[in-house]
Amino acid sequence: MNETSYKLAERLVPTTYLHQASESRTAREKLIRILMEQHKCPEEGWDDASIELFLNDLALMDSNNFPHNCGVGEREARIYSGLVSKRHYRLGHGIGRSGDIAEVQPKAAGSSLMNKLTNCMVLDLIRATGVRKTAACLVVPLATGMSMVLCLLTVRQQRPGAKYVIWPRIDQKSCFKAIITAGFEPVVIENCLDGDELRTDVAEIDRQITALKPESIAAVMTTTSCFAPRGIDKLEDVARLCSRYGVPHIINNAYGVQSTKCMHHIQEAARVGRVDAFVQSTDKNFMVPVGGAVIAGFDSAFIQQVGKMYPGRASGSPVVDLFITLLSMGIRGHKKLLEDRKALKSLLTQRMEGVAEKYGLRVLNTKNNPISIAMTLPENMNIPLTELGSRLFLRGVSGTRVIRTSDDKMIAGTRFIGWGSHSKSYPYAYLTAAASIGMTEEDVDLFIQRLDKCLEKFTGTKNTKETYGSENDV
Amino acid sequence: MNETSYKLAERLVPTTYLHQASESRTAREKLIRILMEQHKCPEEGWDDASIELFLNDLALMDSNNFPHNCGVGEREARIYSGLVSKRHYRLGHGIGRSGDIAEVQPKAAGSSLMNKLTNCMVLDLIRATGVRKTAACLVVPLATGMSMVLCLLTVRQQRPGAKYVIWPRIDQKSCFKAIITAGFEPVVIENCLDGDELRTDVAEIDRQITALKPESIAAVMTTTSCFAPRGIDKLEDVARLCSRYGVPHIINNAYGVQSTKCMHHIQEAARVGRVDAFVQSTDKNFMVPVGGAVIAGFDSAFIQQVGKMYPGRASGSPVVDLFITLLSMGIRGHKKLLEDRKALKSLLTQRMEGVAEKYGLRVLNTKNNPISIAMTLPENMNIPLTELGSRLFLRGVSGTRVIRTSDDKMIAGTRFIGWGSHSKSYPYAYLTAAASIGMTEEDVDLFIQRLDKCLEKFTGTKNTKETYGSENDV
């Protein structure tokens, strides 16, 4: 309803009643205007009604929703199923154009606008969370692994002679595979043991760059967020090396936006040395379904280059999710989630220490890992440790990992000794748990209860009869 | 409601009334059972109620929807916004695992099942549409361009020495850029003029393979669906060459599933020669929002390889769209859409011939293009041809292209003379229109009316005054 219609409404509803409605409408329009003016994530989250109204407004700006459109092209965003149309708020054109995923689409002004605004809001949030120097970012409908591939393929264009990616070991398949998929050869840098913690072997990276020659190195790929007892990589030291040797540096910040510590180190690394891009998952950091990532960097030109590297259009669905979520959350809501998470990390650590003590175990000292916690495990001659993991899983505990340190694995021709532990020879078997964004105190309580129960049975503190009983229980 | 609950319902509602409800429920469960048994797209489409019920059922199989789940991992599919959760039917885990996009997820049995079933249904449909020999397919949350990249990156692993991709010219940016993004050097094969039509220069492909050596060729990349006056590539001839030289052959079948002709040629090519993969967009062929593609092939191992090449998880959203749409459409619904499209292609051609005649123009004779139609354009000394395109666009006609044949364009270091026309020297300026899936007779009517009106003004059949008037009109 525009002004004229409001005026006409007075013939049916008294002006005084309409007055407030009109004020309320103005207040909502102001929200939109401020967003359009400032291109920032709102300080206070919007209510769902305002968000949906805005989305509907945007959808009506796309050609497939024009009342008198007639489409004679090969792609007209016609949607067969009403269910599908509805769940996409009638947005059908996706994002990007054939040449560039960040470009606007002539047929889809609304989708394009949403895409731009989302990128702006994410940039604002990343800056607010600690990486103040961030120059640009790009939300892509790819998860972290494929986003790393895209960054590496972009690097390839600029360094046609490069063959290697230097990679401080982290035992998570997709980042390693990203190197392979992009057509490079990984140079695995084993981690050093520092107390209980596994840290970056900076000297070895230096040695490898020198040995292989900087020009043959496509990039060094470091990692922030990871499972304990590995710590965040020594980003600043690596950034200095990359700067010195002129080698690109790409940071896998998969779920690091939720930790101000990770963000702080990225900011510092960019200050003292070279960081070309840092990549983060949208689902792990912003509580949306799997499927998007944010590629951010300190040089707009590089991020633009990444956008241009993506051939053709792409799904707008992860952008819609993020758009809704950031508007709903607001800067304040996001901050609150981060604070809550931090507090739960402390609580979880403390509660795990309680359980550990009960069974003569201990929580590993990993002060450089702000999210994940590892606890040593008991031995039981008769039952393999993996059984403990399954039991937790079957009791509805998801996300723990039981690591035996004795597994080996071949991935794309590379052999990883001690797979899962980020190390060839980590001294203890352990279990990890993480305090990630959106966790609740109830999650901690339930986990500790179930962990205690499982350990009790596993260590046989209870008599045999009850252990038998446990089988049914599982 | 299970049997027990149905039984209990008899205490509130007479058995006789429940009888039919129960039969209806059985009928719906049978639909699901048959799908689970046969792994085929249903012959008759399902109603929305059944589809949503099934989706809800599947969602409840994922850990994030377990009533007593406690999540202590770094990715627990917690969804912040209710709007987002709703639009994904509470599915949050996406598809795939770190190692393989086709793999099932332990935490997400429901999402995994949906993904598998969707792949099965698409395979069934592709076979039913004419490529009966198809061995496997993979629905990926990437549009066509990026899917081509994925195929090429897979090929790279198998042919480490390969440097070139041979590519019969088609003036559409994203497929060309896919070659660049994948890190290969494109070898552009200019098309031959055959009557009005542009066709594959098979002899030149042969020459290039020989000259560059087969082992240095990553693949030949052909195209089926394209804008007239280019025709579908001579797939069978190219397939024979690829077979003879042992060179991979990848077909860009972007919107070809909607044409039995395209599908027939792919089937034939695979019968007489080599086809490694053919790639099609989900939005253009199945009327879903942009964002997915189907990578299909005649050797399951290759398709599996492609799946393994994708590092990490990915958005499940395009799969959800396809899942809903195929269940809703059924084989019969899809067939109907194809028949309607074919009939509209005839109608559109005929109507365009009518307009052409009126203005002394003609529809180009392009019998090898089953979807797109090209019509020559008049000349007007005072107004550039592009203006004609804008006018159509401003009148709500989307999807036409006005081609002047005089444009040049540099893309990633390659210069394309006559950009847009698939040729260095196409003899006529022209305009294209396509009869694509989901088009209606009303679209044809509106287009013809508006085209007529625009041509009338453009050719000045009407007097000057009225032409002036047209400005306001736009």
Add this chain to the structure above:
Amino acid sequence: MNETSYKLAERLVPTTYLHQASESRTAREKLIRILMEQHKCPEEGWDDASIELFLNDLALMDSNNFPHNCGVGEREARIYSGLVSKRHYRLGHGIGRSGDIAEVQPKAAGSSLMNKLTNCMVLDLIRATGVRKTAACLVVPLATGMSMVLCLLTVRQQRPGAKYVIWPRIDQKSCFKAIITAGFEPVVIENCLDGDELRTDVAEIDRQITALKPESIAAVMTTTSCFAPRGIDKLEDVARLCSRYGVPHIINNAYGVQSTKCMHHIQEAARVGRVDAFVQSTDKNFMVPVGGAVIAGFDSAFIQQVGKMYPGRASGSPVVDLFITLLSMGIRGHKKLLEDRKALKSLLTQRMEGVAEKYGLRVLNTKNNPISIAMTLPENMNIPLTELGSRLFLRGVSGTRVIRTSDDKMIAGTRFIGWGSHSKSYPYAYLTAAASIGMTEEDVDLFIQRLDKCLEKFTGTKNTKETYGSENDV
């Protein structure tokens, strides 16, 4: 998005692309403006996107959706469940005020506006469908029966001495019960047999009015739409009597809006005599869920009186349904539905005649019933006729009625001989079927097939063995 925001959008999306979006927006705003100006059902239906956008707009005009509202009353339209809020488009205040169901609510300008507009659109549609003289109407969240009660209670205020309601018999419980509920004594007028058809005994009505004295008569209550072989009441004759004696006349037009014949007779009756109100169901005439009715009349004052008779607020849900449906349908869509229905009535009659002939039966000649069709039934010594009805029901035929003419029923102290047949002594047993709005040709086909099959088994045309087999079949 208002003008300012559109202007600001140009910083992110090129003006040319926004141009069309803006035109499209203007087109939609024009739809709303015209509705607000003319207060008429749109000629062409709106698309769902426009409807939802408008509904969201309206919802934001209600106080419960004001961003900074603080509620300290006893009724603040707070909605507990997000599911419930969503399904009501966040409208919570219902319609009406304590004094009058048609009054606007200070807290709910949006809901009030929607209510007013709906009433206007329905009035327009009723006029367009044939009752051109209609002065006012009121959509109430009551089904037909309770709406009749409301009318009768209104009449009671004006005729405190009245005790009786004269009612030409129609065997449908709720209209009879409405008389009782309203506290009146029904005077049942048996129908006359005219050929196969049952028609109003106008002379007997005249006699009763005279005998009981006009001032003791609250109203005569006639019926249009009913099951054959009863025809529409002789509205004009009754209206003349009511006019002559000064007795109110209320017409139960339950599902008569779908028939121009019913509407025509109402218009004529009002022209030649007295009609105080005619009442129609929203579900049966406009294809919405059960729950609303339209009370219409030729004197605005009476309709206003009815609105004031309703004490307190009421559910806005039936109004929302009608609002959406009328906007979606448009005058043209409604007309189309009526034409289709009329054509299907002919088809259904013809097909039933076909079946009748096959079994030596006949379709009753009831030319004054434009919706329902009756067909005589065979006799079978061994199986009661009701069994035939059950069989049809169990085969998924809903809505047929098998009438034996031999049932008796006591309702609220009145004994109805031949209950179900509108007559004490209808000569044949029969089955009815109706061609009502929204029916499809497929419905007719399925019905005829199943009717044929059931009759075949019932009449034993087939041999015994197969008849036995039929038990399983059911």
Add this chain to the structure above:
Amino acid sequence: MNETSYKLAERLVPTTYLHQASESRTAREKLIRILMEQHKCPEEGWDDASIELFLNDLALMDSNNFPHNCGVGEREARIYSGLVSKRHYRLGHGIGRSGDIAEVQPKAAGSSLMNKLTNCMVLDLIRATGVRKTAACLVVPLATGMSMVLCLLTVRQQRPGAKYVIWPRIDQKSCFKAIITAGFEPVVIENCLDGDELRTDVAEIDRQITALKPESIAAVMTTTSCFAPRGIDKLEDVARLCSRYGVPHIINNAYGVQSTKCMHHIQEAARVGRVDAFVQSTDKNFMVPVGGAVIAGFDSAFIQQVGKMYPGRASGSPVVDLFITLLSMGIRGHKKLLEDRKALKSLLTQRMEGVAEKYGLRVLNTKNNPISIAMTLPENMNIPLTELGSRLFLRGVSGTRVIRTSDDKMIAGTRFIGWGSHSKSYPYAYLTAAASIGMTEEDVDLFIQRLDKCLEKFTGTKNTKETYGSENDV
């Protein structure tokens, strides 16, 4: 998915992963089974996914959703608009049958089941909230006023000679009008002043019953929840009178379910005397949109009688709302809301006392009103008191009432002196505010701030200039 389909799923997803999904499914089915077994509101609320799944299940039990239904009746629940169908979860048949609103429908086993279960859950909740003796209840799609009419019409059938309804004055239009609409003559009993509080004049009721004769009295209609300074009626005393004289007693408990005090007095009244029915609004007590009420009583036969009095079907929409809400809330959620409300009542009183003190005013002492609070108002020669109300309203405060005690009003022939104050001569002007269910602490804060600000300006504590400024502010 039934067992067979789960089994078949193992061909696509490993059994171990399905195991948990299956357990989760069992857990949900158990929720349904328990509901079907116990017919009670669940102790713990269900999640939205479970609720929607159940609703979808129920919808599929209705004939309009049968896959092979063919409808040839006059009412087949065909729904025109997809938006409408969706918002009703595809339930179209409403509730009730022509004879009885509580009866099950042959065509709609699912809707019928939902209706029955909702009635059971509400009964359970009413008992749990304090009226343990409640024998039966009926959820009707009518707001409180019309529900009172229905009760009175039921009474009329049993007491054909009755003419009067005795009614302790409460200044709220709809309950008074209900008496008129039902065709009775109201006998208004003025309240007595007891300290600040207005209480029932029991002796006068006694006098009136005797004077008019018990058999001419249709019912005494008392009220629990009301605006201060009126207190809850002396239910026990009135119940004793009604028992003694054999006069029906109907209690208007509009928003009293949210107060254990109201519920306690109803229970006590039924214990010591006569209560035929007590009526409560669904929106005010259960936080659903306006449109439903619960008619409850201590004698199942009477409640059944009320159900039978409702002629014809009715909207199922309010039942759907309540069904969803009660499942979502659970007994525990409801209890929590009541406790929170009670605490906020204390807070609100205390904060209002703070404001009152500041301006030399006082909060009236009304200990028999558990929900509403009244505070005296200052005098200002230049500005009428009503202006104060408008100012609060324009500042987004909804629900307060400013009462001058000097208004007169004629309603349906009865003159109310001091309208709005429940009294002919209440000594003070005052303002009311209520602490009702769903209120938040933020509401209290905002209200107090705004009240303070308005009083500040109204009393002119601030200098003239600022008062001027305030005009713009409003």
